[in-house]
Amino acid sequence: MNRNLQRAATRPDDGEEGATLDELYRRHAPWLGAMVRKQFGGRLGAEADDVVQETYARLAPHAAGRIRSPQALLMRIASNLAKDLLRRRAVRGRHVEQSAPAPDCAVGGDALSDLLIKEMILSMPEQYRDVFVLSRFHGMTYEEIATRCGLTIKSVEWRLSRAIAHCVKPVQD
Missing domain, CATH: 1.10.10.10 (Winged helix-like DNA-binding domain superfamily/Winged helix DNA-binding domain)
Structure with a gap:
């Protein structure tokens, strides 16, 4: 993780009061992508970017300016989405194995x-x-x-x- 992302991950969320969703995205999307890749490693692959996008889509209906800790909320949403994605993959994999023809x-x-x-x-x-x-x-x-x-x-x-x-x-x- 580069220095800017590390600083963004550790600095307090000051000046976020009244921020729009677009501002939150510009400020936190690179950091969120790096954190998702770090937490889930290669298991998500290219879908890490999709998880970041879906995170902001899930956040859109809420008043972005009233969020006190955007990084914590973004990370929680992204983490839940990534876990759901990995769980769906595992279920699909089991379904494929079960529906495979028997060797006999x-x-x-x-x-x-x-x-x-x-x-x-x-x-x-x-x-x-x-x-x-x-x-x-x-x-x-x-x-x-x-x-x-x-x-x-x-x-x-x-x-x-x-x-x-x-x-x-x-x-x-």
Whole structure:
């Protein structure tokens, strides 16, 4: 952390009475970004800047000039946002692990199994099929699929769950 950020982190918040959100942002955003990166290390990566932006978005509805300790409030909000982000990542990771195919049901057992799997996949609606194939056969993460298909991660999760439901529904004669 450079000298200016260290000084900003330790100096008392004087002269903040009547400050606008823009002034708070200009004064504290570099410091807040450095503190978030320091506290959470590489776990946030490039999303540390997003956490800083979201912190100020959460602060916007409040009267910025009435905040007595802006650095403390900003750090508390940013810390909570970062923890929520890391928690959501962990839950998504567990969901991906749980929905991964078991090793004993690998594709390629025999010609009949391959044909049945191919028919099942081709009978899916296209929007579900694309997500399913990218996830199950190309091993892509939800984030990678979302980026490639121009979807949100939530949409990828929803479409994959619908594709899996399609796979397990009983065959109709």
